[in-house]
Amino acid sequence: MAIMLIGSLTACGSQKDNVKNQSSNTSIFPNFNATDFQGNQFTQNMFKDNPVTVLNIWFTGCQACVSEMPQLETLSKELKEKGVALVGVCIDDVSMDKTIYAQAEKILKDNNITYPNLIMEHGEEIDNYLNNIFAFPTTLLIDREGNIIGEPIVGSIDNQKQIDDLNNRIDKIIENDKQ
Numbered sequence: 001m002a003i004m005l006i007g008s009l010t011a012c013g014s015q016k017d018n019v020k021n022q023s024s025n026t027s028i029f030p031n032f033n034a035t036d037f038q039g040n041q042f043t044q045n046m047f048k049d050n051p052v053t054v055l056n057i058w059f060t061g062c063q064a065c066v067s068e069m070p071q072l073e074t075l076s077k078e079l080k081e082k083g084v085a086l087v088g089v090c091i092d093d094v095s096m097d098k099t100i101y102a103q104a105e106k107i108l109k110d111n112n113i114t115y116p117n118l119i120m121e122h123g124e125e126i127d128n129y130l131n132n133i134f135a136f137p138t139t140l141l142i143d144r145e146g147n148i149i150g151e152p153i154v155g156s157i158d159n160q161k162q163i164d165d166l167n168n169r170i171d172k173i174i175e176n177d178k179q
Contacts, residue, residue, distance in 0.1 A: 012062035029044060030126045033121040034119060046085070047142050049085065049144070051083060052173045053141075054086045054139060054166070055087050056088045058090060065137040067156060068158045071156075072113075079170070082170065084170055088115060137157075
């Protein structure tokens with residue numbers, strides 16, 4: 001695993017793959033079934049509840065992913081006031097490895113994370129999508145219809161400029177949702 005600098009963003013990724021452009025032909029986030037670390041069930045229907053869902057994809061071995069979590073926790077509380085959800089997706093195969101599950105739980109607890117973090121159930125559509133992400137963290141903005149809006153954010157969201165850019169993108173999606 002290598003740490004890559006993408007512009008001013010820090011990301012974890014595969015040395016052989018570098019960063020693959022995630023803007024592929026997929027404009028709708030794939031169907032999924034998931035459980036969070038508290039046992040709550042989630043599906044793609046969760047997107048309907050908010051004009052925007054910020055979906056942050058991470059794994060336990062990614063230092064950049066873990067390092068941005070305190071900032072994301074603060075951001076999640078601010079976004080909630082706008083009616084926007086922030087949701088994490090841990091892509092480690094925690095269902096098959098209890099040690100990794102415990103490690104992910106510890107990361108969330110140590111960082112006082114209260115926003116939901118999902119464990120995706122295996123399925124062809126969601127597995128294909130997640131297996132094509134090669135840099136972490138990757139953050140997506142998803143509207144209430146499940147559409148991925150704009151380019152993914154590759155790398156940590158950990159400074160004010162990145163947060164301001166994210167908020168501007170979110171505000172535009174909220175405005176479009178009102179129309």
